[in-house]
Amino acid sequence: MPIAFEQVSHIYSDGTPFRYQALYDIDLNLKEGKITAVIGQTGSGKSTLVQHLNALLLPSSGTVYVLDRKIEAGTRPKGLKSLRKDVGLVFQFPEYQLFEETVLKDVSFGPKNFGVSEEDAAKKSLEVLKLVGIDPSYAERSPLELSGGQKRRVAIAGILAMDPSVLVLDEPTAGLDPQGTIEMMKLFKRLNQEMHKTILIVTHDMEQVYNYCDEVVVMEHGKVKLQQGVDEFFSHPEQCIELHILPPDIIRMKTMLREKGFKIGDEIRDVQALAKCIARQVKHG
Numbered sequence: 001m002p003i004a005f006e007q008v009s010h011i012y013s014d015g016t017p018f019r020y021q022a023l024y025d026i027d028l029n030l031k032e033g034k035i036t037a038v039i040g041q042t043g044s045g046k047s048t049l050v051q052h053l054n055a056l057l058l059p060s061s062g063t064v065y066v067l068d069r070k071i072e073a074g075t076r077p078k079g080l081k082s083l084r085k086d087v088g089l090v091f092q093f094p095e096y097q098l099f100e101e102t103v104l105k106d107v108s109f110g111p112k113n114f115g116v117s118e119e120d121a122a123k124k125s126l127e128v129l130k131l132v133g134i135d136p137s138y139a140e141r142s143p144l145e146l147s148g149g150q151k152r153r154v155a156i157a158g159i160l161a162m163d164p165s166v167l168v169l170d171e172p173t174a175g176l177d178p179q180g181t182i183e184m185m186k187l188f189k190r191l192n193q194e195m196h197k198t199i200l201i202v203t204h205d206m207e208q209v210y211n212y213c214d215e216v217v218v219m220e221h222g223k224v225k226l227q228q229g230v231d232e233f234f235s236h237p238e239q240c241i242e243l244h245i246l247p248p249d250i251i252r253m254k255t256m257l258r259e260k261g262f263k264i265g266d267e268i269r270d271v272q273a274l275a276k277c278i279a280r281q282v283k284h285g
């Protein structure tokens with residue numbers, strides 16, 4: 001079941017002096033089972049776009065198709081509760097939304113809200129806490145006692161506890177340290193590969209796009225400027241320049257070395273492989 005936007009526009013505060021059109025006639029098809037990165041400058045409409053996927057925002061015109069639901073401008077979406085369960089949306093800085101007295105209660109909130117028994121919700125919560133790398137011994141602690149990165153994991157666990165098949169993450173690694181960022185991205189990759197979740201990540205980090213994502217959608221001034229496979233996207237340095245995107249270091253290094261006459265294959269994706277490749281060519285003159 002595809003995820004699609006058909007001619008979707010979004011206008012904030014329509015009919016008031018604060019009217020602002022944030023999306024213009026978006027046509028977009030997102031592949032199920034993939035990790036798609038949504039990139040673009042601040043204010044380009046990324047958050048507005050992704051909040052349509054669980055009907056948190058409704059189209060001012062056009063239609064959004066997600067799983068087997070249709071969200072159409074001018075109509076009240078049906079089955080909102082089950083949609084919000086199936087499409088998990090993680091906001092920027094989700095840790096600000098932790099509110100229960102204990103970690104376990106916070107993570108269990110979603111499943112319980114959907115009618116799961118206390119016992120099953122607790123079981124599920126411990127399972128997802130483990131998945132996000134939070135030791136079960138934290139379950140009875142207050143979320144306030146956790147570090148920033150741990151809080152964010154707990155917030156994400158709260159969404160995962162509902163077992164969504166689509167996971168939408170709005171700048172999930174903003175403000176995390178480099179190690180925290182890598183662990184978080186690895187988690188999303190596992191959720192995609194082992195649990196077959198369709199994932200959308202809003203990000204500014206091109207290393208993440210290159211290393212973890214399959215597809216990229218570039219937003220510009222409320223429009224989709226481009227949609228491409230990640231490898232294809234980064235194989236056109238001139239296109240990146242035009243879009244004001246700084247490719248990952250490894251890509252820039254490959255481009256420079258090719259300009260100097262080295263033969264660098266497309267399959268080379270990390271520093272180790274690149275070093276080996278250069279050493280071989282230097283040795284052979």
Ligand SMILES: Nc1ncnc2c1ncn2[C@@H]1O[C@H](COP(=O)(O)OP(=O)(O)O)[C@@H](O)[C@H]1O
Nearest residue numbers: 012020022040041042043044045046047048049
């Ligand atoms: N609630 C709102 N009311 C009015 N304008 C908004 C609102 N939210 C966002 N905008 C405006 O819509 C545009 C797109 O915002 P947003 O989707 O948050 O962009 P991004 O996530 O790419 O930074 C921005 O110009 C922003 O100021």
Ligand SMILES: [Mg+2]
Nearest residue numbers: 046047048170
């Ligand atoms: Mg945003």
